[in-house]
Amino acid sequence: DAKTTQPNSMESNEEEPVHLPCNHSTISGTDYIHWYRQLPSQGPEYVIHGLTSNVNNRMASLAIAEDRKSSTLILHRATLRDAAVYYCILSSSGYALNFGKGTSLLVTP
Amino acid sequence: NAGVMQNPRHLVRRRGQEARLRCSPVKGHSHVYWYRQLPEEGLKFMVYLQKENIIDESGMPKERFSAEFPKEGPSILRIQQVVRGDSAAYFCASSPEVPRGTDTQYFGPGTRLTVL
Numbered sequence: 517d518a519k520t521t522q523p524n525s526m527e528s529n530e531e532e533p534v535h536l537p538c539n540h541s542t543i544s545g546t547d548y549i550h551w552y553r554q555l556p557s558q559g560p561e562y563v564i565h566g567l568t569s570n571v572n573n574r575m576a577s578l579a580i581a582e583d584r585k586s587s588t589l590i591l592h593r594a595t596l597r598d599a600a601v602y603y604c605i606l607s608s609s610g611y612a613l614n615f616g617k618g619t620s621l622l623v624t625p
Numbered sequence: 626n627a628g629v630m631q632n633p634r635h636l637v638r639r640r641g642q643e644a645r646l647r648c649s650p651v652k653g654h655s656h657v658y659w660y661r662q663l664p665e666e667g668l669k670f671m672v673y674l675q676k677e678n679i680i681d682e683s684g685m686p687k688e689r690f691s692a693e694f695p696k697e698g699p700s701i702l703r704i705q706q707v708v709r710g711d712s713a714a715y716f717c718a719s720s721p722e723v724p725r726g727t728d729t730q731y732f733g734p735g736t737r738l739t740v741l
Contacts, residue, residue: 548726559629559716559732560668567726603667610724611658612681615667 520604525620528594536589536619538604543584546608551578551589552615553600560603560615563589599623627652629733631717637739644704644711646736650719657700658730659692662714673724674700707740714738 521539528534540549551563564571564578566587571578577590591598603618630649638644650657655676660668671684674694685692689707694700704711714737718730 546726559718559734560730561732562729565727565729608726610726610728611656611673611720611730612670612684613660613668613730614670615660615662617667 519614520606520616522602522604522616522619524617525622527622527624528591530596530623530625531593534591534594534598534621534623536591536602536604536621537586538588539586540604540606541585543606544608547606548608549578549580549584549587550605550607550613551576552603552605552613553598554603554618555597555600563602594621594623596623596625629717629719629731631715631733631736633736634734635737635739637741638707639741640708641706644707644738646702646704646715646717646738648700648702648717648719648733650700650717651721651731654719654721654731656720656722656724657694658718658720659700659702660716660718662716662735664713668716671702704738707738709740712738712740 548567550565552560554560564576566578579588601618601620603615605613632647657674659671662668672692673681689705691703714735716735718732720728720730
């Protein structure tokens with residue numbers, strides 16, 4: 517699976533939108549873009565995934581660039597409970613997820 | 626609606642002892658995955674198992690580590706003769722079907738192994 521690049525950390529104020537970027541310039545046509553997050557001392561939690569079109573669910577939105585070489589996870593209103601490490605992962609196999617180091621999101625009141 | 630369960634949550638072993646980590650997948654899930662997370666790093670895939678079969682163990686160290694998922698009971702990750710470098714958080718995940726790119730994995734809370 518291709519590699520992703522994310523900023524090490526980001527900071528947001530509570531109740532403001534957060535845009536978490538991810539670059540994946542070597543993405544292949546069969547790679548799905550997955551986002552997971554890991555709260556402190558917990559296991560990872562699925563957030564959202566997509567292939568080509570933008571996706572929305574109750575947790576977040578995923579905006580995928582037209583050339584698929586980058587994507588952005590959007591949290592519409594950050595809360596303190598959204599403070600976590602967010603991982604952008606490409607997967608065509610559906611398993612053997614490569615988590616990388618992710619982006620550590622700090623949410624301040 | 627129980628999720629993935631792992632036990633113990635914390636395990637302390639002395640060098641040379643054996644560590645056994647257990648994982649009960651979501652009810653009805655027959656595909657289990659083990660990952661290891663070293664301090665300050667992301668999770669690394671270790672092994673993928675279906676009931677009674679190892680499908681992919683490409684991420685497992687060649688020696689001292691083994692995994693099983695018997696017909697009955699939890700999946701077990703076994704580490705023999707532990708060394709300090711084995712200290713890490715070990716996560717188990719499960720999924721209901723043969724994995725494809727669209728599938729979601731459901732993770733347990735992890736077992737934190739400390740080797741003294």
